[in-house]
Structures are given as C-alpha cells and as structure tokens.
Amino acid sequence: MKAVQVMSYGAADVLRVNEVARPAPGPGEVLVSVEASSVNGHDVIVRAGGLKMVSGRRFPIGVGLDFAGVVAATGADVEGYRAGDRVWGTVHPRQRHTTGGAAEYVVVPADRIAPAPAGISPVEAASLVVAGTTALTALRDSTHLAAAERILVRGAAGGVGTAAVQLAHAMGAHVTALARDRHAPLLTGLGADEVLDYGSTTSDAIGPFDVILDTVGSELNCYRSRLTKSGRMATVALSAPALAAIAASSVHGSRRIRTFSANPDTPVLRDLADHVTSGALRPVVDGVYPLTDTAAAHQAFERGGTAGKHVIQVAA
The missing domain is CATH 3.90.180.10 (Medium-chain alcohol dehydrogenases, catalytic domain)
Known part of the structure; x- marks a missing residue:
C-alpha cells in the first residue's frame, strides 16, 4: 500500500x-x-x-x-x-x-x-474529525460554555475555529469571531453574531467575554485580561510562548488559561x-x-x- x-x-x-x-x-x-x-x-x-x-x-x-x-x-x-x-x-x-x-x-x-x-x-x-472533536472538547468539557454566554473565537476561520463558531452558536452562546476580514461572510453564515478583523482589532478594545477559545497562541495574557470575573479561556496552541503563558496564568484560578488533550x-x-x-x-x-x-x-x-x-x- x-x-x-x-x-x-x-x-x-x-x-x-x-x-x-x-x-x-x-x-x-x-x-x-x-x-x-x-x-x-x-x-x-x-x-x-x-x-x-x-x-x-x-x-x-x-x-x-x-x-x-x-x-x-x-x-x-x-x-x-x-x-x-x-x-x-x-x-x-x-x-x-x-x-x-x-x-x-x-x-x-x-x-x-x-x-x-x-x-x-x-x-x-x-x-471534521480532529477539528470538530477539539472544538467540542474545548467548549463542552474544558470551558463549559453555557447558553447566553459571550464567547470569543480567536483564529475563527481555521479548522478548529469554524467548528467552534458553529458549535458555540448551537449551544446558544453569543459568538464573536476574530479572523481576517475577508472571512466575515463565511463566519456570519456559520453562526457568528459578530466578526472582528484581527488585523485592526486590539485585545484591549473588545470584551469582556465569558469564554475565549484561542487557536493562535500569541498574546494569550492580553486576551485573558478580557475575561469576565468568572470567565474561562482555553487554547489549542502548544508553542513555547503559549506554554509559558499557560503556566504563568495558573495564579489566576478559574481565569487561568486552560489547555487540554483532544484525544x-x-x-x-x-x-x-x-x-x-x-x-x-x-x-x-x-x-x-x-x-x-x-x-x-x-x-x-x-x-x-x-x-x-x-x-x-x-x-x-
């Protein structure tokens, strides 16, 4: 073969x-x-x-x-x-x-x-296999997204991102998608309530969010600061900077940056x-x-x- x-x-x-x-x-x-x-x-x-x-x-x-x-x-x-x-x-x-x-x-x-x-x-x-199960695990099991909560999906046009936008919408959440501006029509069609252009949007200008799902791996602490007091954040990125941010965030309790095994x-x-x-x-x-x-x-x-x-x- x-x-x-x-x-x-x-x-x-x-x-x-x-x-x-x-x-x-x-x-x-x-x-x-x-x-x-x-x-x-x-x-x-x-x-x-x-x-x-x-x-x-x-x-x-x-x-x-x-x-x-x-x-x-x-x-x-x-x-x-x-x-x-x-x-x-x-x-x-x-x-x-x-x-x-x-x-x-x-x-x-x-x-x-x-x-x-x-x-x-x-x-x-x-x-859909890996992208879908990763998004499902992140939203359902890692961050426990609930209906009517506000979620930011960062890197929303990728495989995990497009699955997460759809699943979060199906769960009844208010979905903000952060991606390239040209992907806005696609993401709106998938269920995003709002699409922000990542090239012109800074983290300090958005939020707060109950849940943030990151697929990019950079500026994690900046985005973590946009969580509500009971907010949760998860990333699927496992770069060295991302791992360092995850470790450093452990002091923030429930607002720490979570990672998980999508297996x-x-x-x-x-x-x-x-x-x-x-x-x-x-x-x-x-x-x-x-x-x-x-x-x-x-x-x-x-x-x-x-x-x-x-x-x-x-x-x-």
Missing part, C-alpha cells in the same frame, strides 16, 4: 509517499481502508521535529492524525463493526506510528473509531456525528489534495490564512 511518511525532520519536502506492507489488525483492532485524511497542527509539528520525545529519532514516521474510510477487516474481540462499515477516527497522538491516516490503510484500536455521519462525503468527514474516543466521535446529523455542524474545506501532494497540503497549512481544512483525498 501507499503511505506518506516522514523520512527526516524538517520542512514539508521531507515527506515521501512510500510503498509499505499493508498492516493487519490484532485483537481489538480494526483495519480501515482510508478514503481521506486531513492536515492538522499535530502533523506539522511532528514532521518538523517538535515532538521528538514522542516520535523519537527512528524513521520513517507516519503522517495523518485522522481519517475517514471503510472498515476492511476486524481483529479478534471486535464487536459492532464489520467490513464495509463507513467510519471515522484518529490514530493516537502520543504514540509513534510508522504509518498514519495519510495512507491507503490504517490499523487502530476499535475504541478510536465511530460510524461516520451519513450525508457527507469522506473528504468532508475527514475535515477523542468512540463516545466523543459519536457525539460529533450527532451534531453533523442534526445540522448544527457542517464541514468547511479549503483545499483537497491527492495523497501524492501531501507536502503541498502541509505547505498550504503553514502559510495560513485559509478557511477551514486542507484535506488529503486518498481514494477517489
């Missing part, structure tokens, strides 16, 4: 599409024939060597944190799935893999997949599918790339300024 692999740490040109042996599912595992995967920040950080303590220094390393596809085979002790079932899921972000979701087949534990929602394509499904299992993936089925969440895809152009998808992700997700189409 074909799989995208990191052959050494570095820029996107270290990625290679290699021919490797198709894996076989062990007990409790499922073999998925992958139809689509997406580019996530985790993939780019691993490729660049930012998580060497997890990925190590042995190559090749697999690429692709998420996937949508069809069950090809199941291992012993797997119940509830059979060949031909459409599913979506993730590989474990804190384990080393020689192949990931950007491959023709992937093996994962059965508790890391769930039935994919009907009515959307594999490309659309792949665009979805079957129940979270099922919950996300329910939001898609209900119409509360729809995919936003910026670009679709064949497996052979995964490096180009990584480059587009790193350039930024996109609306939604970059998706790798594995099977036509």
Whole structure:
C-alpha cells in the first residue's frame, strides 16, 4: 500500500509517499481502508521535529492524525463493526506510528473509531474529525460554555475555529469571531453574531467575554485580561510562548488559561456525528489534495490564512 511518511525532520519536502506492507489488525483492532485524511497542527509539528520525545529519532514516521474510510477487516474481540462499515477516527497522538491516516490503510484500536455521519462525503468527514472533536472538547468539557454566554473565537476561520463558531452558536452562546476580514461572510453564515478583523482589532478594545477559545497562541495574557470575573479561556496552541503563558496564568484560578488533550474516543466521535446529523455542524474545506501532494497540503497549512481544512483525498 501507499503511505506518506516522514523520512527526516524538517520542512514539508521531507515527506515521501512510500510503498509499505499493508498492516493487519490484532485483537481489538480494526483495519480501515482510508478514503481521506486531513492536515492538522499535530502533523506539522511532528514532521518538523517538535515532538521528538514522542516520535523519537527512528524513521520513517507516519503522517495523518485522522481519517475517514471503510472498515476492511476486524481483529479478534471486535464487536459492532464489520467490513464495509463507513467510519471515522484518529490514530493516537502520543504514540509513534510508522504509518498514519495519510495512507491507503490504517490499523487502530476499535475504541478510536465511530460510524461516520451519513450525508457527507469522506473528504468532508475527514475535515471534521480532529477539528470538530477539539472544538467540542474545548467548549463542552474544558470551558463549559453555557447558553447566553459571550464567547470569543480567536483564529475563527481555521479548522478548529469554524467548528467552534458553529458549535458555540448551537449551544446558544453569543459568538464573536476574530479572523481576517475577508472571512466575515463565511463566519456570519456559520453562526457568528459578530466578526472582528484581527488585523485592526486590539485585545484591549473588545470584551469582556465569558469564554475565549484561542487557536493562535500569541498574546494569550492580553486576551485573558478580557475575561469576565468568572470567565474561562482555553487554547489549542502548544508553542513555547503559549506554554509559558499557560503556566504563568495558573495564579489566576478559574481565569487561568486552560489547555487540554483532544484525544477523542468512540463516545466523543459519536457525539460529533450527532451534531453533523442534526445540522448544527457542517464541514468547511479549503483545499483537497491527492495523497501524492501531501507536502503541498502541509505547505498550504503553514502559510495560513485559509478557511477551514486542507484535506488529503486518498481514494477517489
């Protein structure tokens, strides 16, 4: 089978599409024939060597944190799935893999997949797996967003941001989206009550907010100061400056900057599918790339300024 692999740490040109042996599912595992995967920040950080303590220094390393596809085979002790079932899921972000979701087949534990929602394509499904579960975890479990609260979504046009805007709107919150001005029509259509241009908006001129969800990772303390007295803030950015701000904010109690592990299992993936089925969440895809152009998808992700997700189409 074909799989995208990191052959050494570095820029996107270290990625290679290699021919490797198709894996076989062990007990409790499922073999998925992958139809689509997406580019996530985790993939780019691993490729660049930012998580060497997890990925190590042995190559090749697999690429692709998420996937949508069809069950090809199941291992012993797997119940509830059979060949031909459409599913979506993730590989474990804190384990080393020689192949990931950007491959023709992937093996994962059965508790890391769930039935994919009907009515959307594999490309659309792949665009929502990590982005959607991250946004859902941030709003529901980390910041406990409630109806009628005011939330700021910073970096609202990205994958996590577009999902968060929709989910926050569905939860009954007043949603302010901070993004490039050209993305305002998209974000309003997704449910944002207000869209602010990040290029001309300073943190001290907005708020206060009950919840702030950050996907950018800079100026975190400045934005934290825009919380209400009972406000909560979470970031999905894990850069060195962001980690320093998170640590320093611990003295602020409930108004500290939170981070969390977006490591979805079957129940979270099922919950996300329910939001898609209900119409509360729809995919936003910026670009679709064949497996052979995964490096180009990584480059587009790193350039930024996109609306939604970059998706790798594995099977036509």
